[in-house]
Amino acid sequence: MIDMFEGKICIDGVDISRVPLTLLRSRLSIxxxxxxxxxxxxxxxxxxxxxxxxxxxxxxxxxxxxxxxxxxxxxxxxxxxxxxxxxxxxxxxxxxxxxxxxxxxxxxxxxxxxxxxxxxxxxxxxxxxxxxxxxxxxxxxxxxRIATILNSDRILVLDQGKLMENDSPENLLKKPDGLFTSLVKANK
CATH class of the missing domain: 3.40.50.300 (P-loop containing nucleotide triphosphate hydrolases)
Structure with missing residues (x-):
């Protein structure tokens, strides 16, 4: 909950930098x-x-x-x-x-x-x-921990801060050379 220097985060189309911090904190649980x-x-x-x-x-x-x-x-x-x-x-x-x-x-x-x-x-x-x-x-x-997210609806795989893959776990696992697939295999 610190000021951003670049980019923006939107929730339901609302840029959170425009929401008062106390209101934002009341709507999120971390x-x-x-x-x-x-x-x-x-x-x-x-x-x-x-x-x-x-x-x-x-x-x-x-x-x-x-x-x-x-x-x-x-x-x-x-x-x-x-x-x-x-x-x-x-x-x-x-x-x-x-x-x-x-x-x-x-x-x-x-x-x-x-x-x-x-x-x-x-x-x-x-x-x-x-x-x-x-x-x-x-x-x-x-x-x-891969087991923590396997039941998620959607998985975003990041590598060095860049989005590499984005899909359901089932679809990501269908990609034999995918980054997510390699992470799952490495954790078995």
Whole structure:
């Protein structure tokens, strides 16, 4: 979310550089490689503006498969999160960020290497949650793990910042000499 020096990004035909930053940030949810939790309660981490009901918070935790984790905590939604969320595993922090994105109801979810620091089992959970809970939203996934993106509707393959391939995974895999095909073969 820094100023651009060249080019432009348009969402639904709107140049985002012309949208006030606070409005833009309210319409996007980003789950970074290093998940961010804030010092405060779980409730605050999911809903910092205190806009949704407890039922919605519990629903987001259920969707992110964290309901049982939070239910077992002495203060549940009011349990304190330590600095950076260190009292939770990296995978759990990623799932909390996903629950936060669900609470915000953002139409666009950006996952920037969100599964790079988690094990394959948690990655699979995350992918299942995204497939169901965000099926009616746009999800942009930046990933090096091929398994993370195989179920995507469309894949853009970049090489040194240039678009090399752009199609469905099925169509890209039909190209035996394609860049995407070579990446999939290298990851088997």
């Amino acid at each position: 789950i970074p490689q290093d998940p961010v939790l804030f010092s405060g309660t779980i409730r605050f981490n999911l809903d910092p503006e205190d806009k949704v009901s407890d039922w919605e918070l519990w629903r987001s935790l259920e969707i992110a498969q964290l309901k049982s984790v939070v239910t077992e905590l002495p203060n549940q939604l009011d349990e304190m999160v330590t600095e950076g969320g260190e009292n939770f595993s990296v995978g759990q922090r990623q799932l909390f960020c996903l629950a936060r994105a669900f609470v915000r109801k953002s139409r666009i979810l950006i996952m920037d290497e969100a599964t790079a620091s988690i094990d394959m089992e948690t990655d699979a959970i995350l992918q299942d949650v995204i497939k169901t809970a965000f099926r009616d939203r746009t999800v942009l996934t930046i990933a090096h």
